[in-house]
Amino acid sequence: MPELPEVEGVVESLRPFVIDQTIEEVEVSKQLLVSHEAGKAAIIKGCSPEELIRELPGYRITALTRKSKYMYFALQRKNEEALLVGHLGMTGAWFPVETEEAIQEDKFRKHIHVKLRLSGGYWLIYSDIRRFGELRLLQQEADYPPLLQMAPEPFTEEGRQHYLSMSEIAKYRNKPVKGFIMDGHVLSGCGNIYATEALFRMKIHPNRKVARISKSRLNALYDTIVDVLNEGIARGGSSISDYRNVNGGAGSMQHFLQMYGKKMCSTCLTETKQLIIAGRTSTYCPKCQR
Ligand SMILES: [Zn+2]
Incomplete structure (x- = not known):
């Protein structure tokens, strides 16, 4: 997608x-x-x-x-x-x-x-x-x-402030962080691939509740999501399944993904696990991500 x-x-x-x-x-x-x-x-x-x-x-x-x-x-x-x-x-x-x-x-x-x-x-x-x-x-x-109900663009300070304020709302505090960052009312445009990568880089378990992550880590997670999105843009996107750009070509970000679709963790070589969160498959390393 x-x-x-x-x-x-x-x-x-x-x-x-x-x-x-x-x-x-x-x-x-x-x-x-x-x-x-x-x-x-x-x-x-x-x-x-x-x-x-x-x-x-x-x-x-x-x-x-x-x-x-x-x-x-x-x-x-x-x-x-x-x-x-x-x-x-x-x-x-x-x-x-x-x-x-x-x-x-x-x-x-x-x-x-x-x-x-x-x-x-x-x-x-x-x-x-x-x-x-x-x-x-x-x-x-x-x-x-x-x-009009979508969260502000993630590359703006307004986007960050919106995300941080949403993390304090009761209905989001008990949600798994993966579902939180993929919710378009919280953060704009962070889908499964980029959410999976950002959580792996941050060593955060996708099922961890938002309330159990400190504000400074949530802030760092936001920076990481923005980094991953920017890398994706610079590499022309990732060509998973049927995505094509207007030239019928494919981006190269898929070659740089470290966790999405992986069977083994690139850091510790442990077999990855999968969970369904917010209706999407979440791949994670049970050893690196807590
Ligand atoms: Zn690992």
Whole structure:
């Protein structure tokens, strides 16, 4: 599943292809049309595929930014402003290409769901194998309240203060620290891979209760999470399973992971253990992490 560094990589590499481009035409796959008719509304959320096809053309993309794991395409048409918000779900990928055939891997080419024809003469194609991704056309961010409820960006002082104040709230104090740092209301964009790595570096057991970690260690844990996220961004993300950047390529962070998906601890060579915390598999070293 793409996490914050992967989404940042997608946004940065996509930006030169989309800024100042006008959307001229929209195509939606037959599967999405069928899913909407059946009331399942895959990928396109908050409106029908027909509305997206009708509403998007004419808008110019003025900015592309990331907030947590969401992608924000800022749109403008004369005096009208709108926002196209994307989420990659588990297997979403964007490709700026002249033709569908330019998408190298079959599995992505076979699961094209939304195509935007841009004024520069190419297509911005959204492919999603498992269809857990999202695309939402909004007048403004507040039209979809969960966007406003996310914790501030982790790279800001505001993000740190928010995280520390959440650690004092009763409902979080009795939670395992792994679930705490992966909660989007506490910290923005720290998913399973980066949470697993940060806890290993800090030698903190993923099941340790937040209340049993001192404030200074919680502070140090925050620094470590930011370090791990920054390393992930610098390495183009980690390419676990089906994440791809816009060039169809893969990042290299997976080669630098020390605990996520490992059978043995790289420090003490003990066999790792696994626990399910907050619905996700947590891998840890029973000897190094306490
Ligand atoms: Zn160990």
